Amino acid sequence: MTTFDRSERLMWAGQGAAYAGSFAKLCAYPVPQLLDAAGVGPGVRMLDVGTGPGTVAAAAGARGATVTAVDAEPTMVELAGQAAPTAHVSVAALPELPFADGEFDAVVANFVLNHVGRPKVALAELRRVVRPGGRIALTIWAMPPAAGQALIGRAIQAGGAVRPPHLPAGLDPDDEFPRDESGLTELLDAAGFREAECETLRWDHRASADEWWSGPASGVAFGGRMLLSQTPRIRAEIKRHFDLLSSEFAGEDGLLSLPHAALLARARRGPGS
Incomplete structure (x- = not known):
């Protein structure tokens, strides 16, 4: 486990409910496309890695798939078990999964590769547990971030925040890759997948300013x-800037319309590989 991985574990510890009430709704948007890309339907043995509150697992179960789901954070696993009661849900995390080689027909990972210290190694593990000819589908956030995704970061910067030493600065240079369509496709190729393809999904996420602020205010993710x-004074400054900047996205109904962009990739494990 890398320093980045350890920091991620600490960052998300105990955050299941706070995440479910804020950013989980945003991350649910690509789920139908993700399941389509993995060919998930009746009888498909699917593994959902990094299930979070179980949104993907529940949607796959509704399609008639046989679902196994894992997450590194116990509070997420508890929520996922409630959301997807027919799924087998447990605590486990990349880069080492407790499954046999080729155990699944399809593997999906919704916004999970953003949270691992060695993405290529993580993909190699996903390739190991999918059967030859089976499919993988995953999403990550595109870079540079879309305007809605950048809102909280802009407020943090404008408020004069200072990065504390315990938060990770990023991946080691040898593990980093371009967060665009070609960069993600090339990473899948390098991990041994076949027929890798990637597309960009764009949408406007609708939320109230209070809901959008509730994520960082509860300590969710890096921004939280x-x-x-920060000190109380700087936190107040960040909130003041958030209120000012969020007005750029407010509609007549008072809700924010926040542009986001994500990469959706699909690939296969080669037959006999």
């Missing part, structure tokens, strides 16, 4: 940990 690590 940044916020809670």
Whole structure:
């Protein structure tokens, strides 16, 4: 486990409910396309890696798939078990999964590769557990971030936040890759997958300003940990800037319309590989 991985575990510890009430709704958007890309339907043995509150697992179960789901964070696993009661849900994490070689017909990972310290190694593990000829589908956030995704980061920067030493600065250079269509496709190729393809999904996420602020205010994800690590004065400044900047996205109904962009990739494990 890398320093980045350990920091991610600490960052998400105990955050299941706070995530479910904020950013989980955003991350649910690509789920139908993700399952289509993996060919998930009746009888398909599917593994959902990094299930979070179980959104993908529940949707796959509704399609008639036989679902196994894992997450590194116990509070997420508890929520996933409630959301997808027919799935087998347990605590486990990349880069080492407790499954046999070729155990699944399809493997999906919704916004999970953003949270691993060695993406190529993680993909090799996903390739190991999918059967020859089986499919993988995954999403990650595109870079540079779309305007809605950048809102909280802009407020944090404008408020004068200082990064605390316990938060990871990023991946080691040897593990980093371009967060665009060609970069993700090339990473899948390098991990031994076949027929890798990638597309960009764009959508406007609708949320109230209070809901969108609730994520970082509860310490969810990197932005939340940044916020809670600041002095009370700087936290107040960040909130003030958030209120100012969020007005750029407010509609007549008062809700924010936040543009986001994600990469959706699909590939196969080669027959006999």
